[in-house]
Amino acid sequence: MKERRAHAEKERLEFHLRKDQPEFVKNFHFEFDEDLDGDPAVQVWVLVEDGEVEAEGFPEHMKITRSWISTTFLETQIERWPYMNFRAESKPVTLQVL
Numbered sequence: 001m002k003e004r005r006a007h008a009e010k011e012r013l014e015f016h017l018r019k020d021q022p023e024f025v026k027n028f029h030f031e032f033d034e035d036l037d038g039d040p041a042v043q044v045w046v047l048v049e050d051g052e053v054e055a056e057g058f059p060e061h062m063k064i065t066r067s068w069i070s071t072t073f074l075e076t077q078i079e080r081w082p083y084m085n086f087r088a089e090s091k092p093v094t095l096q097v098l
Contacts, residue, residue: 040080050088
């Protein structure tokens with residue numbers, strides 16, 4: 001039952017994120033799990049172009065992206081805490097402890 005719910009949430013989240021994806025976000029990856037306190041959480045990696053992380057507008061793009069992801073969680077009624085990370089496309093996504 002728990003796995004089925006997580007799978008449905010993953011599909012719903014991915015559908016909504018892909019629908020309204022900001023132009024500077026090239027891709028994203030996420031893992032559903034629990035944080036260190038045992039609360040439901042999602043680790044989100046936002047992948048951007050390699051040069052984006054050094055661009056002058058990157059802090060504003062991070063702010064827009066965080067808002068976009070938070071709004072998506074509210075709209076999809078996914079009650080998990082999103083932990084957001086930003087990575088350049090050429091950097092591999094590594095799993096982290098929530």
